[in-house]
Amino acid sequence: MRVPLWYESRLAVEFLREGRAQSLLIIFGVALGVAVIVFVLALITGLQDNLVERTLGTQAHIKLRAPDEFVRELRPVEGLAVAAQRRNERAQRLRSIQNWQAIAEDLETTPQIVAVSPVVTGPAFARRGEAFKAIAILGVDPARYAQIVPVPDNMRAGVFRPTATEVVIGDVLADELGVGLSDRIRIEGTDGRAGSFQVAGIFNLGVRDLDERFVFLPLRPAQTLLDLPGGITNIDVTIDEIFAAEALARELSGRYGITAESWMQTSAQLLNALRAQSESTQLIQSFVGVSVAFGIASVLAVSVVQRRREIGILRAMGTTSNQVMAVFLIQGGIVGLIGSIIGAVAGLGMVQLFTSIGPRPTEEALFDINAGVGLIVGASILATLTGIIAAYFPARRAALVDPVTAIRDG
Amino acid sequence: MAEQAGLSRQPAESVLRLRAVRKRYGEGTPVETEVLHGIDLDVAPGEFLAMVGPSGSGKSTLLNIIGLLDRPSDGEVWIDGRATRELPDTERSRLRGESLGFVFQFHHLLSAFSALDNVQLPRWAAMGRRDADVQARAQELLAAVGLADYTQRRPKELSGGQQQRVAICRALIHRPPLVLADEPTGNLDTETSAQAFSLLRRFNREFGCAFIIVTHDPDLAEGCDRVIELIDGHLVTDRAGHAPDQG
Numbered sequence: 001m002r003v004p005l006w007y008e009s010r011l012a013v014e015f016l017r018e019g020r021a022q023s024l025l026i027i028f029g030v031a032l033g034v035a036v037i038v039f040v041l042a043l044i045t046g047l048q049d050n051l052v053e054r055t056l057g058t059q060a061h062i063k064l065r066a067p068d069e070f071v072r073e074l075r076p077v078e079g080l081a082v083a084a085q086r087r088n089e090r091a092q093r094l095r096s097i098q099n100w101q102a103i104a105e106d107l108e109t110t111p112q113i114v115a116v117s118p119v120v121t122g123p124a125f126a127r128r129g130e131a132f133k134a135i136a137i138l139g140v141d142p143a144r145y146a147q148i149v150p151v152p153d154n155m156r157a158g159v160f161r162p163t164a165t166e167v168v169i170g171d172v173l174a175d176e177l178g179v180g181l182s183d184r185i186r187i188e189g190t191d192g193r194a195g196s197f198q199v200a201g202i203f204n205l206g207v208r209d210l211d212e213r214f215v216f217l218p219l220r221p222a223q224t225l226l227d228l229p230g231g232i233t234n235i236d237v238t239i240d241e242i243f244a245a246e247a248l249a250r251e252l253s254g255r256y257g258i259t260a261e262s263w264m265q266t267s268a269q270l271l272n273a274l275r276a277q278s279e280s281t282q283l284i285q286s287f288v289g290v291s292v293a294f295g296i297a298s299v300l301a302v303s304v305v306q307r308r309r310e311i312g313i314l315r316a317m318g319t320t321s322n323q324v325m326a327v328f329l330i331q332g333g334i335v336g337l338i339g340s341i342i343g344a345v346a347g348l349g350m351v352q353l354f355t356s357i358g359p360r361p362t363e364e365a366l367f368d369i370n371a372g373v374g375l376i377v378g379a380s381i382l383a384t385l386t387g388i389i390a391a392y393f394p395a396r397r398a399a400l401v402d403p404v405t406a407i408r409d410g
Numbered sequence: 411m412a413e414q415a416g417l418s419r420q421p422a423e424s425v426l427r428l429r430a431v432r433k434r435y436g437e438g439t440p441v442e443t444e445v446l447h448g449i450d451l452d453v454a455p456g457e458f459l460a461m462v463g464p465s466g467s468g469k470s471t472l473l474n475i476i477g478l479l480d481r482p483s484d485g486e487v488w489i490d491g492r493a494t495r496e497l498p499d500t501e502r503s504r505l506r507g508e509s510l511g512f513v514f515q516f517h518h519l520l521s522a523f524s525a526l527d528n529v530q531l532p533r534w535a536a537m538g539r540r541d542a543d544v545q546a547r548a549q550e551l552l553a554a555v556g557l558a559d560y561t562q563r564r565p566k567e568l569s570g571g572q573q574q575r576v577a578i579c580r581a582l583i584h585r586p587p588l589v590l591a592d593e594p595t596g597n598l599d600t601e602t603s604a605q606a607f608s609l610l611r612r613f614n615r616e617f618g619c620a621f622i623i624v625t626h627d628p629d630l631a632e633g634c635d636r637v638i639e640l641i642d643g644h645l646v647t648d649r650a651g652h653a654p655d656q657g
Contacts, residue, residue: 015522018521310521313518314535317535320504322500
């Protein structure tokens with residue numbers, strides 16, 4: 001039966017309804033501000049998600065590999081001249097991760113890790129007739145690797161199913177070698193080890209470098225070609241929270257004593273750009289937010305002056321100063337709420353319009369509409385709070401109105 | 411119903427008691443002036459009292475102090491048996507809402523609300539909710555003053571006399587022991603003024619509320635049971651009125 005703040009809300013609503021032009025003006029102002037915030041936020045988030053997704057579409061979140069080999073410093077022995085003044089860095093040969101089966105098993109039981117795929121990779125050549133191309137062999141377990149990079153979703157022809165006699169290659173390489181499905185190519189690895197394979201599938205990952213060089217084989221023939229029997233060079237890992245990659249990589253590196261590189265490290269430049277972009281949008285948003293708050297505060301301050309006499313009468317009739325204060329705080333909240341809902345919907349409408357007529361970096365939708373509901377709810381809560389906070393000073397003035405002078409002077 | 415509401419109230423000897431009430435403005439400054447010089451006054455339940463005096467005699471100041479809108483510099487004010495000096499602001503507001511009714515010279519209705527809602531406002535403030543009994547009583551009151559067909563009108567759709575009648579209903583919605591009326595007819599023509607006055611008189615008799623009516627109109631003052639006169643902040647006269655139907 002008893003609704004909290006019923007009386008105060010009733011007064012707030014009636015006051016807003018009576019001052020219609022003023023109320024509409026302030027709601028329009030809030031809506032405009034929120035629309036800008038939502039539009040910028042949705043667009044930037046959409047673009048960033050898209051960029052990150054595309055970046056991660058062709059690389060592992062974390063890549064584990066054998067630690068670099070290094071030259072041990074010669075320790076000067078007392079009484080002897082230092083033997084070597086110059087240190088030559090050691091050339092890195094292809095090496096397997098030691099004890100990789102145990103590491104891979106352990107990784108699979110780590111909670112944040114979604115997928116683990118051992119990979120053996122190294123340089124080789126592909127030859128067909130006169131054509132001779134430098135390639136990178138990737139020996140993988142296709143089912144496991146598909147969880148790292150979704151190659152099966154990016155097939156132009158055939159299937160992603162390398163076997164002992166079949167390989168899967170990129171479309172650029174296929175064009176350069178002039179091969180199609182079921183054609184044969186010769187792959188030459190380390191120390192003259194070579195084999196002839198049939199093309200089982202042709203993929204297109206959208207990154208020219210990869211489409212030109214990647215050749216997928218099963219683990220065993222790749223190990224043979226690279227002269228690493230039973231060994232693997234990397235363990236690729238997919239995790240659930242992509243931005244935790246760097247921290248997790250550091251932890252894994254410490255845990256196994258091997259090198260772990262996260263996508264955040266290899267794509268540091270992209271991340272920096274994204275971060276700078278986020279910071280500048282946040283700055284724009286806070287400026288818009290502050291001006292919206294000032295708008296609400298100033299319109300309500302005017303309304304307090306206009307309603308001075310009515311406030312005096314309400315006080316004479318037993319309304320407490322706290323009740324009067326609540327009336328104006330509620331007005332701020334209502335204005336923020338209505339304005340933000342209108343603004344958020346308008347902002348999302350602008351995003352839709354923009355994605356349908358504006359420049360499109362990809363074929364996919366720029367912005368996930370599901371995120372829109374959350375955005376509206378978030379913006380509404382934030383704007384309602386902003387409205388209440390902005391209303392604080394006008395509301396305090398209203399609460400301090402002296403009924404005697406207010407009634408006398410009108 | 412109205413009687414039930416009255417049960418919680420201790421029957422007091424006076425609905426209003428003033429003792430040595432002084433009011434000074436600009437205290438501690440060279441221009442300090444005292445506008446009320448120690449007023450003593452008792453108003454019995456159901457009394458119908460006129461307060462007269464020239465402009466600047468302190469009538470409005472005294473009325474504001476009685477109405478708990480202002481605080482005296484010295485002295486004590488009891489409303490319905492309750493000392494008010496030490497009461498915090500919120501408690502004073504509550505007491506005002508429960509025990510006092512106000513009728514102003516310029517009707518002072520809230521333009522955003524209908525006549526019916528305006529009459530209910532003091533109860534809404536006190537109860538914090540809508541109440542069917544309050545609404546029924548407001549409707550009754552409006553009907554009693556001849557405004558049964560105007561309950562949904564906004565103040566600006568009513569004449570001056572009608573607005574003042576709504577304001578009188580608003581002051582009486584909770585049947586307060588004391589109603590304060592500041593020049594209630596000052597803004598009305600003679601005929602409407604007489605109507606409004608007889609309305610106050612009628613509610614005084616029907617509900618037993620005491621009234622303090624500030625007025626400049628000598629005829630009106632003489633129509634009251636008791637007349638007090640304020641001059642230069644002193645209570646100079648306190649006598650019976652010449653109410654025609656007294657006794």
